[in-house]
Amino acid sequence: MKVLIVGSGGVGTIAALALSTNGGAEVTLVVRSDYDHVVKHGYRISSTKYGEISGFRPAHVAPSVQQAAENGPFDYIVVTTKNIPDGPSPCEEIIRPAVTKESTIVLIQNGVGIEGPMITEFPNNIVLSGVSHIGSTNIDCHVVNKGQDRLFLGVFPNPNVDAALAEQKVETFILLYQVPGVNLITRDPDVRQTRWEKLVYNAVMNTTTTIVDLDVNRCQITGANEALFEPAMHELTAIAASEGVTIGTDLHHKFKHIGDGLFYTPSMLVDSRKKQLLELEVILGNPLRIAKKNGIHTPVLSTLYLLLVMVQFRIKEQKGMVQIDPKDYQGDSDKYPEIFKAKQK
Amino acid sequence: MKVLIVGSGGVGTIAALALSTNGGAEVTLVVRSDYDHVVKHGYRISSTKYGEISGFRPAHVAPSVQQAAENGPFDYIVVTTKNIPDGPSPCEEIIRPAVTKESTIVLIQNGVGIEGPMITEFPNNIVLSGVSHIGSTNIDCHVVNKGQDRLFLGVFPNPNVDAALAEQKVETFILLYQVPGVNLITRDPDVRQTRWEKLVYNAVMNTTTTIVDLDVNRCQITGANEALFEPAMHELTAIAASEGVTIGTDLHHKFKHIGDGLFYTPSMLVDSRKKQLLELEVILGNPLRIAKKNGIHTPVLSTLYLLLVMVQFRIKEQKGMVQIDPKDYQGDSDKYPEIFKAKQK
Numbered sequence: 223m224k225v226l227i228v229g230s231g232g233v234g235t236i237a238a239l240a241l242s243t244n245g246g247a248e249v250t251l252v253v254r255s256d257y258d259h260v261v262k263h264g265y266r267i268s269s270t271k272y273g274e275i276s277g278f279r280p281a282h283v284a285p286s287v288q289q290a291a292e293n294g295p296f297d298y299i300v301v302t303t304k305n306i307p308d309g310p311s312p313c314e315e316i317i318r319p320a321v322t323k324e325s326t327i328v329l330i331q332n333g334v335g336i337e338g339p340m341i342t343e344f345p346n347n348i349v350l351s352g353v354s355h356i357g358s359t360n361i362d363c364h365v366v367n368k369g370q371d372r373l374f375l376g377v378f379p380n381p382n383v384d385a386a387l388a389e390q391k392v393e394t395f396i397l398l399y400q401v402p403g404v405n406l407i408t409r410d411p412d413v414r415q416t417r418w419e420k421l422v423y424n425a426v427m428n429t430t431t432t433i434v435d436l437d438v439n440r441c442q443i444t445g446a447n448e449a450l451f452e453p454a455m456h457e458l459t460a461i462a463a464s465e466g467v468t469i470g471t472d473l474h475h476k477f478k479h480i481g482d483g484l485f486y487t488p489s490m491l492v493d494s495r496k497k498q499l500l501e502l503e504v505i506l507g508n509p510l511r512i513a514k515k516n517g518i519h520t521p522v523l524s525t526l527y528l529l530l531v532m533v534q535f536r537i538k539e540q541k542g543m544v545q546i547d548p549k550d551y552q553g554d555s556d557k558y559p560e561i562f563k564a565k566q567k
Numbered sequence: 568m569k570v571l572i573v574g575s576g577g578v579g580t581i582a583a584l585a586l587s588t589n590g591g592a593e594v595t596l597v598v599r600s601d602y603d604h605v606v607k608h609g610y611r612i613s614s615t616k617y618g619e620i621s622g623f624r625p626a627h628v629a630p631s632v633q634q635a636a637e638n639g640p641f642d643y644i645v646v647t648t649k650n651i652p653d654g655p656s657p658c659e660e661i662i663r664p665a666v667t668k669e670s671t672i673v674l675i676q677n678g679v680g681i682e683g684p685m686i687t688e689f690p691n692n693i694v695l696s697g698v699s700h701i702g703s704t705n706i707d708c709h710v711v712n713k714g715q716d717r718l719f720l721g722v723f724p725n726p727n728v729d730a731a732l733a734e735q736k737v738e739t740f741i742l743l744y745q746v747p748g749v750n751l752i753t754r755d756p757d758v759r760q761t762r763w764e765k766l767v768y769n770a771v772m773n774t775t776t777t778i779v780d781l782d783v784n785r786c787q788i789t790g791a792n793e794a795l796f797e798p799a800m801h802e803l804t805a806i807a808a809s810e811g812v813t814i815g816t817d818l819h820h821k822f823k824h825i826g827d828g829l830f831y832t833p834s835m836l837v838d839s840r841k842k843q844l845l846e847l848e849v850i851l852g853n854p855l856r857i858a859k860k861n862g863i864h865t866p867v868l869s870t871l872y873l874l875l876v877m878v879q880f881r882i883k884e885q886k887g888m889v890q891i892d893p894k895d896y897q898g899d900s901d902k903y904p905e906i907f908k909a910k911q912k
Contacts, residue, residue, distance in 0.1 A: 430874070430877075433778060433779075433874055434778075434874050434877035434878050434881060435878075435881060436877055436880070436881050439893070439896055439900065439903065440877075440880065440881075440884075440891065441877055442896075442900040442901075442903045442904075443880070443891065443896065443903040443904060443906075443907045444873075444876050444877050444880050444904070445873075445876075445904045446873070446877065447900055447901050447903075448901070449873050450870070450873045450874075478900065478901075479899065479900055481900075482897070482898065482899060482900045483893070483896060483897035483898065483900075485893050485896075521866030521867055521870070522866060522870050525795070525866070525867050525870040525871065526870065528789075528790075528791070528794050528795045529775070529778055529779050529795075529874070531789050531790075532775075532779035532781055532785075532786055532789050532791065533779050533780075535781070535785065535788070535789050536779060536780060536781050536785075539785075546785065546788065548784070548828070548830050551784055551788065551828060551830075552827070552828035553827065553828065554824065554827060555784065555787040555792055555823060555824055555826075555827045555828075556787075556792050556793070556823075556824075558784065558787045558788040558792075559787075559788060559789070559790045561788075562788045
């Protein structure tokens, strides 16, 4: 069996480690900016469960998906990159060079609706949902993993593929990934439930902390639990309910208190502080499009979303991904979005 | 007649210039950080209406209100500082050393409800409302004033004072301030109307641009006019209506387009970029307290407000005005606001 992992952050590197430790598959990891370092020195891993490891490298390391494809074809393509459909490299474009008829695509990423573009692009490939609860960061090739690597793996429904075969792909991946006593990978019987539950945290805490540039506990010091987090979670839960996913208010309580005392910086805030693009559309844009479709009133989340669209725009301009020439924007400001759209083409 | 001006920003320096040019009053200007420079060199003024002036100084310059008081007693105390009731120096504390029984207090400041703390502290003094439409900045003692100095002057209702006398104080101040053909100071027959109208801009544009750190036109490029500014203005107008102040939607249109093509940075955004405290409570906090009292639903403005409370907290921590020791915040995060309050005392 051959597995390609695209995305070498905290989740992808540990996935490479898990699969390599298990030994059932030949692993290729795509590493972009750190390629030279990883080829020479490998990763340093500091994990409470996997242990302290230096010089970790999977069987193959490749600087691009294109070059990784030479080690294929792959039975599984595991995507652990950030998911930014409004950025220059949507995930389906990133993995395209490696996708073959037989590839099962595993999206270990946050958000809802992430399977949509994948299934549109690769309608006959099986696409699996991975929801990771891990707590792992990769900073300059030092991977620090404090939580247990827990992965919930299920099938994104797709009428074009054989459902029984898809379930078999889940079982096989579990067998390839599991390291008994170390990680915990389980079949996810309800992909939607799992994703919407994680979203209750991400759509509220990641977004708010990013907008105001403060960690979770500092927001809570100003009274955010009652004033903002609870009403926003309530709206998110209502959207989930409109899709038939029931989320209890006990989960609101859990998520408001899961970081008590930790002064935790959610991943989106980490990204904005590094001036990197935000996973805004899969975490908040897609849920709000569902809300609109189902007629759910979401004034708080919609306001957070609109503000984050502006923050995303700011980051894109800072990165030079969009250019604004004031000369182009001198007339009726109602027309600025159209002008911008035309100029970006 | 003696006039004290407290606050030497773009509005205060031009007020000193207007009163000095008119010549009817002896002007004392409080200048804090730039005191030495102003004593030696005065201000450079670049004004489309007042002209190009170098070395401007009013009759007296004082480094503090305490020292300015030696030039008193004052007939008028004009307050042109930022109004930050949640900061370390509320306006009534700032001017206290200069206030006498006879002082008429003139608040040339943004926001609603600003007269409340003044009248509470000085219940028998006449307090006037000044709403300035000027377009003036003071950067390092160079005052650039592009718009005409238009000032609307009226009376804040106060049952403790003689209404006719208060109107007379308005008329007298107009006579002292006016410079025919240069500025335009007029009696404001409806202080509340004028203040709520200006608030339609400030409560929406100042707040949004500050939260996302983008100028007005850049927000509009992302679609803010329709998606955020209009709904937020609608809420603000509803609050005004609940107080008996009618604002037409033509004003929404005017304010959405008043800055077309200017890539304007509202004053609150200027403050946040300088890491200075925001005039949040008078511009948004007070209107929302009125909304709550009158049962007006304001989900968008309330969300903006809660986010700005967090931004204000961030600025206070950056300035060293609040200290957070994580050791103090280890238990139930619902209790963090109480802990914070207790620690700050």
